[in-house]
Amino acid sequence: MIAINKEYWNDIPLLHVVDQEKKEQALPTLTYIHGFTSAKEHNLPIAYLLAEKGYRVLLPDSMLHGDRETDLSHMEREFRFFDIVKQNLDDIEAIYQELVAKQLLEGNRFGLAGTSMGGITTAAALTQFSWVKTAGVMMGSPKITAYAEQLIGFMKAQHKELPISDDQLHLLIKELKDIDLSLQMEKLFGRPLFFWHGEEDAVVPFDHAYSFYEEAIEHYKNPENITFLKEIGRGHKVSRFAILEFVKWLEYQL
Numbered sequence: 293m294i295a296i297n298k299e300y301w302n303d304i305p306l307l308h309v310v311d312q313e314k315k316e317q318a319l320p321t322l323t324y325i326h327g328f329t330s331a332k333e334h335n336l337p338i339a340y341l342l343a344e345k346g347y348r349v350l351l352p353d354s355m356l357h358g359d360r361e362t363d364l365s366h367m368e369r370e371f372r373f374f375d376i377v378k379q380n381l382d383d384i385e386a387i388y389q390e391l392v393a394k395q396l397l398e399g400n401r402f403g404l405a406g407t408s409m410g411g412i413t414t415a416a417a418l419t420q421f422s423w424v425k426t427a428g429v430m431m432g433s434p435k436i437t438a439y440a441e442q443l444i445g446f447m448k449a450q451h452k453e454l455p456i457s458d459d460q461l462h463l464l465i466k467e468l469k470d471i472d473l474s475l476q477m478e479k480l481f482g483r484p485l486f487f488w489h490g491e492e493d494a495v496v497p498f499d500h501a502y503s504f505y506e507e508a509i510e511h512y513k514n515p516e517n518i519t520f521l522k523e524i525g526r527g528h529k530v531s532r533f534a535i536l537e538f539v540k541w542l543e544y545q546l
Contacts, residue, residue: 295312347542370447428486
């Protein structure tokens, strides 16, 4: 029986999805990060499909989301977008350390994936954590600096005044370069990497991921380790097709 357990790991609320009979065993594990304004429960379909195949799946709530939501307005939370991404990186490390401490991880079989903001987080994590064996980016951008510049431009057009100064914005861009995978291709280390993106995405640019893929594949001795699945006519919403294809791919790569 597949169990869904609500737990707190280092004060991080998460759903622990696993075959109940295997819960205390060391298993290949995927941590899946949700998108902006979403929450951990929204990724249960992918977690269930993987748990059926013998994986442990951990679905954490990001800062200011789900069980960690506060009374911030939508606009205030928008301006914290990159703070949330950076906190996600700390949370991922804490979750990994907890897995290892509890002896719940089989060998080095730790995978990371996410949707939109979670995909952006996943790409950023590859610059920081060599222990991420396999990664999946669902309609996310591996060009976090370029995405930030675009988002800031959009916010300036939407709001007369921003709650942060130009100096703070320049500092933010500088800091994001440290976690920008497109600026650190060498940190891919040939690791298995899956992309899915709808061609009509109006939120996270399709071209960010696709142009990255076209460049990144040149860095792979085994090009079959990097996959890009594009869906014609699809906007900013992960399809069932994308979920099923990612599950099949992960079964082979993790």
